[in-house]
Amino acid sequence: xxxxxxxxxxxxxxxxxxxxxxxxxxxxxxxxxxxxxxxxxxxxxxxxxxxxxxxxxxxxxxxxxxxxxxxxxxxxxxxxxxxxxxxxxxxxxxxxxxxxxxxxxxxxxxxxxxxxxxxxxxxxxxxxxxxxxxxxxxxxxxxxxxxxxxxxxxxxxxxxx
Numbered sequence: 001x002x003x004x005x006x007x008x009x010x011x012x013x014x015x016x017x018x019x020x021x022x023x024x025x026x027x028x029x030x031x032x033x034x035x036x037x038x039x040x041x042x043x044x045x046x047x048x049x050x051x052x053x054x055x056x057x058x059x060x061x062x063x064x065x066x067x068x069x070x071x072x073x074x075x076x077x078x079x080x081x082x083x084x085x086x087x088x089x090x091x092x093x094x095x096x097x098x099x100x101x102x103x104x105x106x107x108x109x110x111x112x113x114x115x116x117x118x119x120x121x122x123x124x125x126x127x128x129x130x131x132x133x134x135x136x137x138x139x140x141x142x143x144x145x146x147x148x149x150x151x152x153x154x155x156x157x158x159x160x161x
Contacts, residue, residue, distance in 0.1 A: 101153070115138060
């Protein structure tokens with residue numbers, strides 16, 4: 001916020017405008033809400049982290065805020081689908097929003113979720129069942145049913161075309 005204030009003073013522009021151009025939206029209480037594009041989702045549903053997260057355009061942030069509740073304390077992550085063929089092709093260029101988690105959230109079971117497997121792979125899949133020990137059955141976008149060990153899982157909040 002200090003840096004944004006200095007830039008705004010230098011440019012003679014409102015701080016909100018500087019934040020908007022930086023990909024930061026303000027919630028109703030004036031608290032910055034930042035949704036960063038932090039990953040891509042490939043044709044097979046596997047998620048790859050970007051080396052450097054990027055701010056989303058303000059229009060996408062506005063659509064995200066309309067689709068889900070995004071508060072100042074919320075940690076929402078965005079991943080862009082990059083699939084020119086395969087089952088995810090209709091979602092090509094869509095932005096998938098999900099929350100940050102360090103556990104397997106109960107709401108993820110039975111839902112389309114972002115899953116981090118014990119071996120480190122991160123993927124988008126539907127969790128059919130899961131045990132407290134992490135063993136789970138998931139259905140991937142390639143319609144493959146797999147038995148996996150989950151490290152984390154969080155439901156998809158929204159898909160923005």
